[in-house]
Amino acid sequence: MKFRGKMIDVACLNHFSRVITTISKLTKSCVMRLTPDNLFFVLSGKVTNGGVSMWCELHQANFFDEFQMEGVSSEFNEICLEVTPENLSRALKTVQNAKSVKVKLTKKHCPCLTVAAELPSLSSTSRVVTHDVPVEVVPRSLWHEFKEPSMPDFDVSIYLPPLKTMKNVIDRMKNLSNFLVMEANLSGEMNLKIETDLVSVTTHFKDLGNPSWGDATSQDDGASQSRDPEAMAEVRVDIRKLQQFLVGQQVNPSKAMCNIVHQSVVHLILLHDDVSLQYFIPAVA
Incomplete structure (x- = not known):
């Protein structure tokens, strides 16, 4: 599994940050689902979260200038990560004036989403700030819990x-x-x-x-x-x-x-x- 994305446009970075902040207000934990074309943030309606469920869909090309991923296999070309949106939101808020931001799936003491930002500098040397946001890899046997909810038969x-x-x-x-x-x-x-x-x-x-x-x-x-x-x-x-x-x-x-x-x-x-x-x-x- 590999994932690497890069954002250069400040407006896209700030918009992405606002979306993550919105999600962080709705849930303490959710699943981030990565596919070649989209990012999804999913909360399935379990009793533990009061039955509330959430589905947030972003088209990656509208946010990322570069986006590369390899899923668990060629047949199942997806990555599912359990994340704490608040931690990701904090990392993004501290780098809002960056020249560019890279988000990468890394293996430190545990799997992490590493947010590396190149900040503006008066000198010729660039300053890079890095945040490691711990995540958990969701096994494929549980992926069925994080599919798009069907439209309810509303009145x-x-x-x-x-x-x-x-x-x-x-x-x-x-x-x-x-x-x-x-x-x-x-x-x-x-x-x-x-x-x-x-x-x-x-x-x-x-x-x-x-x-x-x-x-x-x-x-x-x-x-x-x-x-x-x-x-x-x-x-x-x-x-x-x-x-x-x-x-x-x-x-x-x-x-x-x-x-x-x-x-x-x-x-x-x-x-x-x-x-x-x-x-x-x-x-x-």
């Missing part, structure tokens, strides 16, 4: 309101309750509600619009077309998990949407020109 799909507005609302609600009900319909309306013995608060959003998924989810379209446009699909979630998603968001998406499977799961999607992030939050009783 309602809706565009999200401005994420900053949504975050401000949820920050206030968090002080009143640990749980929040998200509900939406096919008329572009979304409500965020909390109810306790002492207080009931609802924030209404309207005219958000509903994405058209076309043939890719024809089964969903069939269900949606027969659905009353005013009927709400709802799901009750842990408010901290939703807040975590909004607080860490640094991708600045061109589109942000939400699919709701009634009383089952919230599927949040952020789309950027060169990054897509999916986040699944399961319902709580």
Whole structure:
């Protein structure tokens, strides 16, 4: 197994750093999956992380000027590494003004992602700063756990309101309750509600619009077309998990949407020109 990548463009480096920082706010640990064309950051929905799952996809050519990898074999040309995103984020933050940054899979006292940055220097000699980020190699027998999640058979799909507005609302609600009900319909309306013995608060959003998924989810379209446009699909979630998603968001998406499977799961999607992030939050009783 070999992996080596190099970033020269400062904008690409900073964008990559923001993506890693976003992921570090969502999970303490995840799997970094390397293929010849893409990088994936994956969190599978296990009970240990509260059932939350994540899938982040980056096209390597949009970030790296050089990208070379050899997987475990010619047949399985992939590398799966368990990483702590916070450690990788810290390493990248310290080298944001670098002339170039190399990321390489190395073997030190343990497998590492070595981040080596050439920093600007007034003298003729270059300064190189190196960070070794420990990783664990995921055996191929476990790869099946880190495949792209299938699109849920949702009841309602809706565009999200401005994420900053949504975050401000949820920050206030968090002080009143640990749980929040998200509900939406096919008329572009979304409500965020909390109810306790002492207080009931609802924030209404309207005219958000509903994405058209076309043939890719024809089964969903069939269900949606027969659905009353005013009927709400709802799901009750842990408010901290939703807040975590909004607080860490640094991708600045061109589109942000939400699919709701009634009383089952919230599927949040952020789309950027060169990054897509999916986040699944399961319902709580």
